[in-house]
Amino acid sequence: MNITQDTLLDAIGALDGDLIDGYFIMRQRLIRKKSARRVAPRRIIAAIAACLAVVMLASYGFSYVPTEYNLEHLNNGVDSNERNIIKKNIWVYYVNDLGLINRERVKTSGLTNERFELWKYMNGIGNDVKLLDHVTTNNNINVYDENGKKIGETSVENMEYKLNLTVSKEIMNYENAQKLLRCLEKTMSSRMANYYEIKIILK
Amino acid sequence: MKKDLRRPPASDDQIVALYWCRDESAIDETDRKYGPLIYGIAYHILCDKGDSEECQNDTYLRTWNAIPPTRPNQLQVFLSRITRGLAFNRLATKRRQKRVPRHMTDYFEDVAFFASDRGSVEEEVSAAELARHINAFLESRTETERQIFVGRYYFGHSAAEVAESLHMTTSNVYKQLTKLKNDLKQYLNERGESID
Numbered sequence: 001m002n003i004t005q006d007t008l009l010d011a012i013g014a015l016d017g018d019l020i021d022g023y024f025i026m027r028q029r030l031i032r033k034k035s036a037r038r039v040a041p042r043r044i045i046a047a048i049a050a051c052l053a054v055v056m057l058a059s060y061g062f063s064y065v066p067t068e069y070n071l072e073h074l075n076n077g078v079d080s081n082e083r084n085i086i087k088k089n090i091w092v093y094y095v096n097d098l099g100l101i102n103r104e105r106v107k108t109s110g111l112t113n114e115r116f117e118l119w120k121y122m123n124g125i126g127n128d129v130k131l132l133d134h135v136t137t138n139n140n141i142n143v144y145d146e147n148g149k150k151i152g153e154t155s156v157e158n159m160e161y162k163l164n165l166t167v168s169k170e171i172m173n174y175e176n177a178q179k180l181l182r183c184l185e186k187t188m189s190s191r192m193a194n195y196y197e198i199k200i201i202l203k
Numbered sequence: 204m205k206k207d208l209r210r211p212p213a214s215d216d217q218i219v220a221l222y223w224c225r226d227e228s229a230i231d232e233t234d235r236k237y238g239p240l241i242y243g244i245a246y247h248i249l250c251d252k253g254d255s256e257e258c259q260n261d262t263y264l265r266t267w268n269a270i271p272p273t274r275p276n277q278l279q280v281f282l283s284r285i286t287r288g289l290a291f292n293r294l295a296t297k298r299r300q301k302r303v304p305r306h307m308t309d310y311f312e313d314v315a316f317f318a319s320d321r322g323s324v325e326e327e328v329s330a331a332e333l334a335r336h337i338n339a340f341l342e343s344r345t346e347t348e349r350q351i352f353v354g355r356y357y358f359g360h361s362a363a364e365v366a367e368s369l370h371m372t373t374s375n376v377y378k379q380l381t382k383l384k385n386d387l388k389q390y391l392n393e394r395g396e397s398i399d
Contacts, residue, residue: 003333003391006295008314010330012356013287016338017280022346023353024279030368 090115093183094122095176101183112136112163112188119187123180125171132203133166162197163188169202212236215278222270230263237279241286248290248359249297250304258293262286287357310359316384333391340390344383347371351379 090110091103104122108114116131138161145151165188171177185198213221213232221229238259245258265285275281297303303311341349347369354365355376366376 005311005314007330007333009291010288011333011337012314013284013291014330014334015353015357016341017277019338019341019349019353020280020283020357021277023350023358024283026350027368 090118091187092118092122093186094119095179095183099176099179101179101186103186112165115187116165116184119184123183125174125180128168128170128173130168131165132168133164135164137162137164160197162199164199164201166201166203172202218278219270219274222267223274230267233263233266233278233282237282240279241282244283244286244358245290248287248294248307250307254293255290258286258289261289265289307359309361310355313380313384314356316388336391336394337387340387348379348383351376352383355380 089105089107092106092115093101093103096102106118108118112134113131116134119125120129165184167181167184171180174180181200185200188198212235218229218232218236221232241259241262242255245255245262246252249255249258262282262285266282269285273281294303294307298311341352344352350369351365354360354368355362360368362376362380363373365371366373369376
């Protein structure tokens with residue numbers, strides 16, 4: 001028998017239809033599997049964006065979750081401005097044995113009372129020194145009603161906080177009192193508590 | 204013409220009915236349902252965009268002329284046969300001009316393995332008869348072997364592509380192809396005397 005290449009090509013072209021159909025089915029199954037595995041890039045981007053959004057919202061939400069300490073202080077009338085500046089890590093400044101100002105990173109709720117206590121602890125200050133009062137003010141514009149009663153505030157673009165601390169005058173009995181007060185000022189303004197001005201009143 | 208992607212494609216029976224009614228939308232429907240397949244078959248053989256598109260259009264024309272009187276049971280297979288035939292005809296011209304795609308050179312080397320020039324021209328076997336023998340040979344083989352043969356020799360897919368389709372390694376496909384070639388050659392030689 002004589003088989004030429006053209007005859008063979010024609011013969012292969014005339015293969016049984018079921019054989020060819022079987023191959024089609026197999027290929028289609030493969031394509032379907034491949035496309036099922038392939039995830040559209042926009043879906044990946046959407047998934048990443050969703051994850052980021054969840055992480056950001058969660059972290060934002062957690063910063064407002066009241067801790068045991070916060071709850072205790074919030075109930076004692078700590079104002080909302082102070083709650084907004086609660087952060088986890090702050091620098092506490094102290095005067096070391098050589099009389100130099102040093103600092104240490106401390107994990108805390110960041111409230112003024114707590115900063116003050118930490119400052120006392122780090123500087124070895126006794127209970128004779130107390131935080132008598134602390135008032136945070138800002139440059140918001142107050143809104144008053146017809147009777148002159150304050151009914152709210154209007155935020156300004158560059159908000160500036162001012163902190164007035166009233167501390168027992170016994171602090172002046174300590175060695176390096178001026179440095180200690182400088183440490184207190186720095187501790188109060190450490191990490192996110194961006195006070196425009198801190199005023200310490202001794203009483 | 205813009206394709207309406209929302210509408211599901213017509214069934215094969217509907218398309219064939221349109222051809223029988225001499226409705227020109229039959230070609231649109233064929234293109235919509237089988238256009239990529241036809242183009243894919245042609246492109247695989249020709250490796251040329253322009254040639255493949257021409258081949259695709261020729262397939263539609265051939266189908267238009269063939270139906271009626273033909274009423275294909277498997278429209279997909281019917282179209283693939285026409286496309287393959289047209290693509291190989293075009294490839295024959297390319298071969299004369301020595302412009303055959305690289306993977307098809309391997310293909311022709313493979314096919315040359317079966318071809319023999321023993322005997323006289325009078326003894327030349329017809330394509331239909333040879334197809335009958337090849338079909339009978341493939342019937343005796345496993346499903347995987349059949350698919351390897353169809354993929355490689357009917358569609359001209361490379362061993363790597365066949366391997367991917369069948370979840371096999373390329374070397375395994377090569378091994379099976381060599382075995383198939385030898386067995387088929389032996390089979391055809393055995394049947395040679397009764398082919399007269």
